Amino acid sequence: MFVTSAFAQTAPEATETLVAPGVAPAGEVHTETGVAHDAAAGGVFPPFDASTYPSQLLWLVITFGLFYLLMQKLLVPRVGGILEQRHDRIAQDLDEASRLQSEADAAVATYEKELAEARAKAGAIGETAREAAKTKAAADRTAIEVELAQKLSAAEARIGEIKTQAFAQVGTIAEETAGAIVDQLIGAKATADDIKAAVAAASPKGA
Amino acid sequence: MANDPTHQFQIQKIIPIEIGGMDFSFTNASLFMVATVASAAGFLYFATSQRGLIPGRAQSVAEMSYEFIAGMLREGAGNAGMKFFPMVFTLFMFILTANLLGMFPYFFTVTSQIIVTFALSVFVVGTVVVYGFYKHGIHFLSVFAPSGVPKVLLPLVSSIEIISFLSRPISLSVRLFANMLAGHITLKVFSGFVASMGALGALGVGGAILPLLMTVAMTGLEFLVAFLQAYVFAVLTCMYLNDAVHGGH
Numbered sequence: 335m336f337v338t339s340a341f342a343q344t345a346p347e348a349t350e351t352l353v354a355p356g357v358a359p360a361g362e363v364h365t366e367t368g369v370a371h372d373a374a375a376g377g378v379f380p381p382f383d384a385s386t387y388p389s390q391l392l393w394l395v396i397t398f399g400l401f402y403l404l405m406q407k408l409l410v411p412r413v414g415g416i417l418e419q420r421h422d423r424i425a426q427d428l429d430e431a432s433r434l435q436s437e438a439d440a441a442v443a444t445y446e447k448e449l450a451e452a453r454a455k456a457g458a459i460g461e462t463a464r465e466a467a468k469t470k471a472a473a474d475r476t477a478i479e480v481e482l483a484q485k486l487s488a489a490e491a492r493i494g495e496i497k498t499q500a501f502a503q504v505g506t507i508a509e510e511t512a513g514a515i516v517d518q519l520i521g522a523k524a525t526a527d528d529i530k531a532a533v534a535a536a537s538p539k540g541a
Numbered sequence: 542m543a544n545d546p547t548h549q550f551q552i553q554k555i556i557p558i559e560i561g562g563m564d565f566s567f568t569n570a571s572l573f574m575v576a577t578v579a580s581a582a583g584f585l586y587f588a589t590s591q592r593g594l595i596p597g598r599a600q601s602v603a604e605m606s607y608e609f610i611a612g613m614l615r616e617g618a619g620n621a622g623m624k625f626f627p628m629v630f631t632l633f634m635f636i637l638t639a640n641l642l643g644m645f646p647y648f649f650t651v652t653s654q655i656i657v658t659f660a661l662s663v664f665v666v667g668t669v670v671v672y673g674f675y676k677h678g679i680h681f682l683s684v685f686a687p688s689g690v691p692k693v694l695l696p697l698v699s700s701i702e703i704i705s706f707l708s709r710p711i712s713l714s715v716r717l718f719a720n721m722l723a724g725h726i727t728l729k730v731f732s733g734f735v736a737s738m739g740a741l742g743a744l745g746v747g748g749a750i751l752p753l754l755m756t757v758a759m760t761g762l763e764f765l766v767a768f769l770q771a772y773v774f775a776v777l778t779c780m781y782l783n784d785a786v787h788g789g790h
């Protein structure tokens with residue numbers, strides 16, 4: 335309803351302005367009511383008002399052209415550069431990560447190899463040490479046994495010597511003792527030869 | 542005045558300029574073209590000023606729009622089509638920003654003017670034709686003769702192809718223009734109902750709730766349309782460029 339009434343009002347004015355078309359001062363357009371705006375368009379539906387086309391085309395070419403240039407020279411390389419930089423960075427980081435991973439793998443392999451080597455070495459050293467200890471122990475035992483045997487035989491020889499000596503001295507002691515006993519008993523000195531013969535007769539043979 | 546739904550499309554001169562009898566005035570349409578370019582370029586410029594390896598919010602949006610169009614173009618026209626990336630990205634950002642700016646009350650919608658959308662479509666189709674002939678020479682005409690069509694049917698199929706090719710600038714421009722125009726008129730009409738019914742007293746205020754709800758819902762829908770039309774324009778541009786880059790199908 336409003337629409338139709340508005341158009342009804344504008345109809346006469348529209349004819350007026352159509353008679354004198356052209357550039358209406360900007361101030362006038364703004365101060366007037368919407369009725370006047372309709373009038374300015376000559377009652378034509380605004381988007382189909384061909385009188386506005388040259389201005390719109392010109393300004394579209396200017397603004398869109400400027401935007402296109404800005405895009406091509408500045409904005410697209412700028413955003414694209416950021417994206418590319420990030421892409422490169424990620425790829426670089428991935429490379430670095432895989433490099434570190436392979437390094438870590440290599441390190442683990444080296445470690446395990448060295449560990450195995452060290453184990454083998456330790457085993458060998460242990461074996462050698464055990465062998466050496468065994469040999470040494472055997473040698474020591476042999477040496478001690480030899481020494482002991484020597485000491486034993488020496489002791490035996492000494493015992494034999496002492497025994498012989500002792501037996502050798504038994505006769506003398508017996509003679510002295512017998513001489514002293516005779517002297518005490520009969521108060522007369524028996525001759526040494528007598529005593530000696532008597533002791534020898536009383537003593538067991540071979541003593 | 543407030544209820545005239547076409548008033549918002551009115552071109553008003555701000556600085557009158559006349560060259561050779563032609564009216565090249567700086568109008569509200571021109572002003573909003575400048576505003577569109579300034580906000581789109583300004584956004585892309587300042588959003589990426591940090592050049593962060595880890596993007597902030599604004600930089601994410603800028604990168605997302607870049608990759609969105611880059612993916613669309615690569616999918617539509619292949620890697621050889623990537624040389625048109627600045628063009629498609631410019632078109633998309635220009636239309637999207639113009640559409641979104643138009644959603645502000647009292648703002649002029651640049652893309653609601655058929656001459657603007659038509660000029661943009663002619664730019665697209667013109668690029669396709671010029672590059673197509675430059676790249677493929679006369680063989681570019683094979684886009685009108687699909688391979689594998691029987692010779693008997695060829696004249697028919699070719700004429701259909703030619704008509705469809707010629708209607709591209711029209712369909713491309715009218716789609717965007719009509720969507721923006723119709724959406725804005727509908728919004729205006731429904732909000733006009735709210736105002737005029739509200740003036741009728743208590744009953745009218747109660748009755749105005751329905752158109753008010755409608756206006757709110759339409760506003761949401763219009764934001765979707767604003768994005769969708771920019772997207773559709775960009776997708777179709779990519780498809781048309783595919784013809785230019787790869788010749789016949």
